[in-house]
Amino acid sequence: MLKIGIVLGSTREGRVSPQVGAWVKEVADLRGDAEYEIIDIAEFKLPLLGEPGGDASGAAGWSAKISGCDGFVFIVQEYNHSITGALKNALDYLRDEWNNKAAGIVSYGSVGGARAAEHLRGILGELLVADVRVHPALSLFTDFENGTFKPKDVQKDSVNQMLDQLIPWSTALKTIR
Numbered sequence: 001m002l003k004i005g006i007v008l009g010s011t012r013e014g015r016v017s018p019q020v021g022a023w024v025k026e027v028a029d030l031r032g033d034a035e036y037e038i039i040d041i042a043e044f045k046l047p048l049l050g051e052p053g054g055d056a057s058g059a060a061g062w063s064a065k066i067s068g069c070d071g072f073v074f075i076v077q078e079y080n081h082s083i084t085g086a087l088k089n090a091l092d093y094l095r096d097e098w099n100n101k102a103a104g105i106v107s108y109g110s111v112g113g114a115r116a117a118e119h120l121r122g123i124l125g126e127l128l129v130a131d132v133r134v135h136p137a138l139s140l141f142t143d144f145e146n147g148t149f150k151p152k153d154v155q156k157d158s159v160n161q162m163l164d165q166l167i168p169w170s171t172a173l174k175t176i177r
């Protein structure tokens, strides 16, 4: 069965990404078209890439986890109009493990995390990750209430439409790896 990693892009204490990732997984699991798994960058405790003296013992696990996936849903939060440093670092850590796979983006921020999502598309292009068009964009003003994630019903449809594109692309790219 196709394996899709739902990658949590933020690592800070008090982050909301686990709530958003769990919701995406709940919607995705109902489809029965892939095995969906939450991948939490924080668990791998990656130091900054190449930093002297850093404990890079989590890097092998990170590599194995990404290698084992056929596609990804990136849970992206907007930090200063871009993605988090943690997500950029985790992307930079690997190369072949990302290549020739597909991805969808679910983002959030004051304008739906749109600026971060567009930055991520550019990075994914360099990593040979094909990002699908449909992009669920969650608003900090209407899909959250006092730090608690309460998505509008319509967002569920958007996640399904994104997955409708992600699954066939992930399946197709498997044939050229």
Ligand SMILES: Cc1cc2nc3c(=O)[nH]c(=O)nc-3n(C[C@H](O)[C@H](O)[C@H](O)COP(=O)(O)O)c2cc1C
Pocket (backbone or CB within 6 Å): 010, 011, 012, 014, 015, 016, 017, 018, 077, 078, 079, 080, 081, 082, 108, 109, 110, 111, 113
């Ligand atoms: C360092 C930092 C920078 C941020 N910059 C932006 C921004 O440029 N645009 C925006 O819409 N939200 C911005 N935010 C708000 C975050 O999108 C919001 O706090 C979100 O919940 C962060 O995701 P997280 O809770 O998973 O860490 C920023 C938050 C932080 C911590």
